Structures are given as structure tokens and as C-alpha cells.
Amino acid sequence: SQQGEEDPQALSIQEGENATMNCSYKTSINNLQWYRQNSGRGLVHLILIRSNEREKHSGRLRVTLDTSKKSSSLLITASRAADTASYFCATDPGTASKLTFGTGTRLQVTL
Amino acid sequence: DTGVSQDPRHKITKRGQNVTFRCDPISEHNRLYWYRQTLGQGPEFLTYFQNEAQLEKSRLLSDRFSAERPKGSFSTLEIQRTEQGDSAMYLCASSFQEEKLFFGSGTQLSVL
Numbered sequence: 001s002q003q004g005e006e007d008p009q010a011l012s013i014q015e016g017e018n019a020t021m022n023c024s025y026k027t028s029i030n031n032l033q034w035y036r037q038n039s040g041r042g043l044v045h046l047i048l049i050r051s052n053e054r055e056k057h058s059g060r061l062r063v064t065l066d067t068s069k070k071s072s073s074l075l076i077t078a079s080r081a082a083d084t085a086s087y088f089c090a091t092d093p094g095t096a097s098k099l100t101f102g103t104g105t106r107l108q109v110t111l
Numbered sequence: 112d113t114g115v116s117q118d119p120r121h122k123i124t125k126r127g128q129n130v131t132f133r134c135d136p137i138s139e140h141n142r143l144y145w146y147r148q149t150l151g152q153g154p155e156f157l158t159y160f161q162n163e164a165q166l167e168k169s170r171l172l173s174d175r176f177s178a179e180r181p182k183g184s185f186s187t188l189e190i191q192r193t194e195q196g197d198s199a200m201y202l203c204a205s206s207f208q209e210e211k212l213f214f215g216s217g218t219q220l221s222v223l
Contacts, residue, residue, distance in 0.1 A: 004153075030210075031210055033210070033211060035214075040200075040217075040219070041216055041217070042115070042202055042204075042214035042215050042216045042217050043154065043202070043204075043212075043214045044214070045211040045212065045213070048210060048211055088153050088154070090153075092210050098144060098156045098159050098167060099144075099156075099212060100156065101146075101153035101154045101155070102153050103152060103153050104151075104152070104153050
């Protein structure tokens with residue numbers, strides 16, 4: 001079963017614009033992570049935010065977490081064509097258990 | 112350290128045949144995970160090892176599925192009597208005492 005639901009399912013923007021994708025989840029978490037997947041490839045870890053953090057930055061990425069609303073958002077600033085990929089949030093309950101992934105947002109960045 | 116390696120990259124089989132996939136995690140990673148992903152969906156958890164011990168199995172892992180990690184290093188995932196519904200990307204990931212996972216490129220299974 002999938003823990004998270006991502007919104008929107010698909011997003012198309014032009015190079016240089018910002019992309020925002022949202023993730024909602026159902027149960028309590030220890031941390032929430034974002035991964036990127038290029039077509040037909042494995043997932044690559046982007047950023048991790050812990051349950052006691054509200055915002056985190058890494059390069060052009062900005063992640064926010066609202067545990068009261070059980071939601072997170074990923075912002076990619078100044079997007080590039082190379083950012084075209086699917087983005088997944090994943091929740092970690094923190095009991096040495098597994099990550100549970102959302103349904104993903106497909107991002108298309110055009111020139 | 113060459114990352115997580117999965118073999119084969121693609122597998123086409125006929126319904127009813129058995130298939131086996133291999134995953135070589137990053138050396139010294141003690142945790143190894145198997146996920147399954149169908150088109151347009153996120154990865155779904157199948158099973159998880161810590162060293163050679165299989166600690167958790169999903170309800171998705173029917174009796175036809177078996178996974179092993181005999182020496183706490185590489186792992187195999189076997190599907191017996193394959194069905195068309197088994198067609199998916201099978202992803203392996205590993206980690207070492209940190210929360211983030213390192214994924215392989217996956218094995219794409221097509222059951223005809």
C-alpha cells in the first residue's frame with residue numbers, strides 16, 4: 001500500500017520556472033524523504049527532513065514539513081530540462097522499518 | 112564502491128516459468144530492501160533484510176515469492192510459476208545505519 005499521495009500527478013513547466021509538488025501522508029513519521037526517478041531507472045535520494053524540522057534546503061531544493069497537517073512540499077527553483085523526472089515522497093516510521101512511497105509527481109521541464 | 116547492482120536489467124519470461132533476480136548492495140551496507148514498481152506508481156515494499164535475517168515481508172509477497180540473503184551480502188528474489196500480474200520493475204535498495212536508501216537500476220520483468 002502507498003502511504004503518501006502526491007499532488008499534482010503531473011506538472012509541466014518551462015525552464016527557469018519554479019516547480020512545487022506536495023505530499024500528504026497518513027500516519028506518524030520519524031522523517032520524510034524525497035526521491036527522484038528518471039524514466040526506467042532506480043530512485044535517487046534528494047533530501048531528508050526529520051519530524052522535528054519544518055524546513056530544509058539543499059542547493060535548488062527546498063522542503064517543508066507540516067506534521068500537524070501530515071503534509072510536505074518540495075520546491076525546485078530555477079528548473080532545468082535535466083530536472084525532468086518523477087519525484088516521490090517517502091515516509092519513515094522510524095522503527096527500523098521500511099520506507100513507504102507515495103504515488104509520485106511527473107515533472108516535465110521544457111526549453 | 113560501485114553502487115547497488117541488479118542483474119538482469121530485463122527479463123522476459125512465459126507465464127508459469129520461474130525467474131530469479133540478483134541484487135548486490137553497496138559493500139558494508141547491512142540493510143537490503145526489495146520493492147516492486149508498476150507503471151505510473153510508486154515503489155511498493157516487498158521485503159527487508161538486516162544482514163542475513165529477513166525481518167519483514169509484505170502481504171504482496173505471496174507464497175510464490177521467496178527472497179534470500181544467505182551471507183548478509185548479495186540477495187536473490189525468486190518468483191515461481193510467474194503470472195502476468197507479476198510484470199513490474201523489481202527494485203533493490205541498501206542502506207547502512209542511515210535512513211536514506213541507495214537504489215539499483217532495477218530488473219524489468221515482463222511475463223508473456
